[in-house]
Amino acid sequence: MARATARDRRRLPAALAVPAVAGAAFLVLPLIGLLARAPWTDLGSLLRSPVVADALRLSLFCATLATGLSALLGIPLAWVLARSTSRFVALLRALVTVPLVLPPVVGGVALLLTLGRTGVVGQYLDRWFGISLPFTTAGVVVAEAFVAMPFLVVTVEGAFRSADRGLEEAAATLGASRLFALRHVTLPLIVPSLLAGAVLSWARALGEFGATITFAGNFPGRTQTMPIAVYLAMESDPGAAIALALVLLVVSVAVLAALRDRWLPRGGAV
Amino acid sequence: MNRPLSVRRAGLAIVALVLSGMAAACSSSPGTPASGSSSGPGSTPAVTGTVTVFAASSLKETFTSIAKRFEAAHPGTTVVLSFAASSALATQITSGAPADVFASASAKDMATLTSAGAATAPTTFATNSLTVVVPSANPAQIASLADLARAGVKVAQCQPAVPCGVLAAKVLATAGLTVTPATLEPDVKSVLTKVRLGEVDAGLVYVTDAVAAAGSVTAVPMPAGVNATTAYPIAALSHAANPAGARAFVDAVVSAEGLAVLKAAGFGAP
Amino acid sequence: MSAELPSRAQSRGSDVRSRAQGLHAANGTPERRPTGLVIDGQVERGAFRLDLSLDLAPGRVTGLLGPNGAGKTTALRTICGLTPLSSGSIRLDGIPLDDVNAEIFVPPERRPVGVVFQDYRLFPHLDVRGNVAFGARARGVGRESARAAADAWLERLDLSGLATRRPAELSGGQAQRVALARALATEPAALLLDEPLAALDARTRLGIRAELRAHLRTFAGPVVMVTHDAVEALVLADDLVVIEGGRVTQRGSPNEVARRPRTDYVARLMGVNLYRGSLDRSTHTVELLGGGRLVVTGADQLRDVADVLVTLAPTAVTLHAERPDRSSPRNVWAGVVRAMEPLGERVRVEVAGPPDALVDVTPAAVADLALRPGSQVWLSAKATETYAA
Numbered sequence: 054m055a056r057a058t059a060r061d062r063r064r065l066p067a068a069l070a071v072p073a074v075a076g077a078a079f080l081v082l083p084l085i086g087l088l089a090r091a092p093w094t095d096l097g098s099l100l101r102s103p104v105v106a107d108a109l110r111l112s113l114f115c116a117t118l119a120t121g122l123s124a125l126l127g128i129p130l131a132w133v134l135a136r137s138t139s140r141f142v143a144l145l146r147a148l149v150t151v152p153l154v155l156p157p158v159v160g161g162v163a164l165l166l167t168l169g170r171t172g173v174v175g176q177y178l179d180r181w182f183g184i185s186l187p188f189t190t191a192g193v194v195v196a197e198a199f200v201a202m203p204f205l206v207v208t209v210e211g212a213f214r215s216a217d218r219g220l221e222e223a224a225a226t227l228g229a230s231r232l233f234a235l236r237h238v239t240l241p242l243i244v245p246s247l248l249a250g251a252v253l254s255w256a257r258a259l260g261e262f263g264a265t266i267t268f269a270g271n272f273p274g275r276t277q278t279m280p281i282a283v284y285l286a287m288e289s290d291p292g293a294a295i296a297l298a299l300v301l302l303v304v305s306v307a308v309l310a311a312l313r314d315r316w317l318p319r320g321g322a323v
Numbered sequence: 324m325n326r327p328l329s330v331r332r333a334g335l336a337i338v339a340l341v342l343s344g345m346a347a348a349c350s351s352s353p354g355t356p357a358s359g360s361s362s363g364p365g366s367t368p369a370v371t372g373t374v375t376v377f378a379a380s381s382l383k384e385t386f387t388s389i390a391k392r393f394e395a396a397h398p399g400t401t402v403v404l405s406f407a408a409s410s411a412l413a414t415q416i417t418s419g420a421p422a423d424v425f426a427s428a429s430a431k432d433m434a435t436l437t438s439a440g441a442a443t444a445p446t447t448f449a450t451n452s453l454t455v456v457v458p459s460a461n462p463a464q465i466a467s468l469a470d471l472a473r474a475g476v477k478v479a480q481c482q483p484a485v486p487c488g489v490l491a492a493k494v495l496a497t498a499g500l501t502v503t504p505a506t507l508e509p510d511v512k513s514v515l516t517k518v519r520l521g522e523v524d525a526g527l528v529y530v531t532d533a534v535a536a537a538g539s540v541t542a543v544p545m546p547a548g549v550n551a552t553t554a555y556p557i558a559a560l561s562h563a564a565n566p567a568g569a570r571a572f573v574d575a576v577v578s579a580e581g582l583a584v585l586k587a588a589g590f591g592a593p
Numbered sequence: 594m595s596a597e598l599p600s601r602a603q604s605r606g607s608d609v610r611s612r613a614q615g616l617h618a619a620n621g622t623p624e625r626r627p628t629g630l631v632i633d634g635q636v637e638r639g640a641f642r643l644d645l646s647l648d649l650a651p652g653r654v655t656g657l658l659g660p661n662g663a664g665k666t667t668a669l670r671t672i673c674g675l676t677p678l679s680s681g682s683i684r685l686d687g688i689p690l691d692d693v694n695a696e697i698f699v700p701p702e703r704r705p706v707g708v709v710f711q712d713y714r715l716f717p718h719l720d721v722r723g724n725v726a727f728g729a730r731a732r733g734v735g736r737e738s739a740r741a742a743a744d745a746w747l748e749r750l751d752l753s754g755l756a757t758r759r760p761a762e763l764s765g766g767q768a769q770r771v772a773l774a775r776a777l778a779t780e781p782a783a784l785l786l787d788e789p790l791a792a793l794d795a796r797t798r799l800g801i802r803a804e805l806r807a808h809l810r811t812f813a814g815p816v817v818m819v820t821h822d823a824v825e826a827l828v829l830a831d832d833l834v835v836i837e838g839g840r841v842t843q844r845g846s847p848n849e850v851a852r853r854p855r856t857d858y859v860a861r862l863m864g865v866n867l868y869r870g871s872l873d874r875s876t877h878t879v880e881l882l883g884g885g886r887l888v889v890t891g892a893d894q895l896r897d898v899a900d901v902l903v904t905l906a907p908t909a910v911t912l913h914a915e916r917p918d919r920s921s922p923r924n925v926w927a928g929v930v931r932a933m934e935p936l937g938e939r940v941r942v943e944v945a946g947p948p949d950a951l952v953d954v955t956p957a958a959v960a961d962l963a964l965r966p967g968s969q970v971w972l973s974a975k976a977t978e979t980y981a982a
Contacts, residue, residue, distance in 0.1 A: 165520060165522060166520075169520060169521075169522045170521060170522050171520060171521035171522065187505075187517075187522045188477065188505035188506045188522070188523070217714075219710065219712070220714055220716060222675050222701070222710075222714070223710060223714035223716075224702075224716075224727070225674075225675070225700070225701040225702045226674075226702075226704075226706065226707065226708040226776075227707075227727050227728035227731055227775065227779055228702050228703075228728050228731040228732045228779055229702055229727070229728075229731035230702055230731070231702075233731050234731075237727070237730070237731075238716055238718075241718045242717070242718055266509065269506075270479070270505060270506025270507070270508060270517070271482060271506055271507045271508065271509065272504065272505065272506050272507055273507075276506065277507075284509070285482055285484060287411075287414060288408060288410040288411045288413075288414050288484050288485065289484035290484075291414065
């Protein structure tokens with residue numbers, strides 16, 4: 054009797070257990086639905102079709118390039134945000150994280166109006182350098198970097214903030230310029246956060262749809278990434294859409310697993 | 324999948340669901356067939372509630388206008404319009420999206436529904452054909468359909484799974500032209516937008532779209548003998564939450580007044 | 594008269610004032626001459642204000658002594674450039690590092706100033722050699738020559754065996770030596786140490802302190818060492834500067850400061866007798882340089898028996914009118930009261946030995962023993978409270 058009571062006390066209160074189970078089901082059931090409706094028998098041939106192969110290759114290629122671009126521009130930006138004492142830095146921080154909350158389609162429209170052939174900046178790119186980003190693979194990379202870079206910036210800025218300033222000071226007294234200290238002291242120390250930020254933005258870029266289709270359009274092999282292929286296939290060939298979705302699911306889960314196991318516990322700052 | 328477009332659609336669907344649910348709860352006799360006696364808008368004031376209409380993108384202007392007249396003729400009714408590629412709408416309806424009426428830009432997508440039992444007895448109410456549109460400035464100096472095949476000309480057309488894409492492929496094949504489009508847009512309005520913004524040199528859109536956007540794009544006449552037409556069927560859906568409203572709206576479209584609106588927008592007679 | 598450490602000051606350094614004149618003479622030429630570090634400036638941060646006026650000669654160790662929050666660390670930071678002056682100037686060997694009026698500010702990475710931080714701040718991702726080679730690498734020296742130079746410094750500081758260790762794998766004392774090697778490897782013109790022994794446990798502190806003293810002696814430029822430990826200051830510093838509340842409240846040789854404390858803080862802190870001598874290991878007795886001998890504890894840990902420091906707290910010495918019974922305290926000697934100074938609830942009595950000693954007694958004891966300058970007294974101290982260092 055006493056044991057039973059003790060056991061009861063250890064049980065989750067229903068007020069928590071019910072919504073918790075509902076929440077878990079809400080998140081997990083759609084994945085199960087996807088698996089349940091997957092055309093397993095045709096999966097092999099669907100995945101070998103050139104459309105899928107092209108879309109997957111393009112997705113991986115563009116997401117990786119977008120992550121590289123995000124790191125190249127985002128790490129210096131994060132450093133400035135973390136280290137600047139300017140009054141305008143708070144405003145700048147708010148502005149550069151806007152793409153985090155902006156609907157991606159809006160981001161795509163903004164990109165089109167800015168970097169498009171007739172855009173505010175794009176018209177000069179086109180006129181002076183003959184560069185036109187929309188409807189190109191480079192355009193996909195730009196659209197993905199636009200939505201993905203804030204993830205890296207936010208993560209890395211947090212890491213810079215929590216990094217030991219004392220070590221940068223020590224480096225300075227040893228004759229290191231700020232750039233040298235950044236390269237040889239601070240960056241090596243925030244590698245876990247850098248990787249976490251890179252993986253987050255890579256995953257975001259891989260799943261990017263709205264900004265990409267708006268800015269870069271859709272053409273198989275050139276700008277048709279996996280999410281666009283899924284979306285368009287859904288209208289004509291739901292089986293193929295599910296097959297594509299499964300591939301994205303597998304890649305996402307793999308990335309998430311890598312992130313959880315290797316970086317999140319230590320990185321912390323995410 | 325966190326796709327903004329599908330989120331928007333889901334939002335619409337939820338709104339439609341809630342509204343139709345409310346309408347069903349409010350209307351005193353939801354099951355009463357009002358269609359038997361209705362012969363046109365204005366003749367049967369018994370129609371109430373919300374009518375949810377899924378219509379092809381190319382019907383945006385005309386159906387918006389017809390819906391306004393319909394609401395005026397039937398006080399207390401609300402028409403909720405959802406425009407997208409016909410194929411996308413057909414997929415949504417077969418997946419259970421709550422719609423009362425479906426107006427398609429191709430017989431094929433309507434056939435998908437009739438064969439699934441989701442719709443019966445479709446009526447063809449209009450036809451449409453393609454035209455080339457160019458930005459007002461006409462940067463690539465497009466003068467004929469054949470110019471679209473020139474190297475360096477950026478062309479936007481619909482993706483092959485949607486009716487305007489099917490039509491575009493048919494037209495180009497008939498003309499014996501090989502065009503490599505810069506982008507295959509998910510629906511005809513996206514094509515028009517890319518032309519309007521000047522991001523592409525030319526687009527293949529419906530004649531009706533060229534009429535609607537006459538101020539911002541210029542239509543280039545199609546050579547005789549190559550154009551193809553698509554038929555627009557409309558049907559009340561079997562699972563309509565507001566069958567009386569659905570019937571009345573279909574009648575309104577095929578009424579003399581409705582056909583006049585369509586004709587004024589450039590649609591061909593059925 | 595005295596067996597106390599500050600005799601070193603007289604033997605090694607020359608008069609600070611004459612050095613200052615030498616500096617003025619060198620003012621016009623940009624060429625660096627070892628004329629020392631001259632600070633005359635202020636730092637203001639909110640309500641806190643640090644007002645410094647220091648003239649530090651090459652080859653001398655200046656101890657910056659003061660309570661927490663007094664501005665000692667801020668003083669160090671202004672010298673190495675991590676905190677700019679609000680007004681005034683800092684010159685090292687005649688060359689301005691910071692001059693507010695002249696709008697000169699040399700950033701830390703271009704100042705020839707080495708720093709050993711309190712927590713050492715070793716780079717955790719680099720091994721010991723990488724840490725020591727860092728300065729050379731930062732100055733553009735190639736990898737190989739930077740490593741070779743680092744190895745030479747590791748050799749000098751007896752760290753060669755630890756070259757491939759990470760900082761996390763070092764003991765406190767080892768980390769301190771690596772930090773010192775890293776700072777010295779940049780061949781600075783001045784060396785700053787922020788509480789160099791504070792992070793060490795009491796047991797290792799003695800040995801490290803002796804080592805540090807040896808290394809500081811070989812350094813040619815001015816050395817500034819922040820501390821709030823009296824023994825550390827007495828053992829390592831040639832001159833003391835006491836900072837309280839952002840102001841210099843006293844300066845002088847450790848001997849002077851200990852003997853004539855100007856503030857309560859200094860009096861409490863510097864209440865320590867310090868002697869030098871040579872140790873006889875078998876009897877645990879130190880023969881003091883200025884005469885007299887003391888039986889000590891802690892002698893086992895000492896490496897160098899020829900030069901031993903002995904500390905004795907003034908409260909650990911007892912005064913007697915008659916020669917006390919030899920049974921309990923091991924150290925008993927005679928002396929004459931030279932001066933008396935009230936110190937809070939106690940009285941600090943300066944007794945001439947040998948060895949000389951400061952003794953803190955209660956006012957009641959002063960009355961009982963009828964103490965006054967010139968009184969003949971006996972002193973006693975337990976060997977267990979007489980520490981060899």
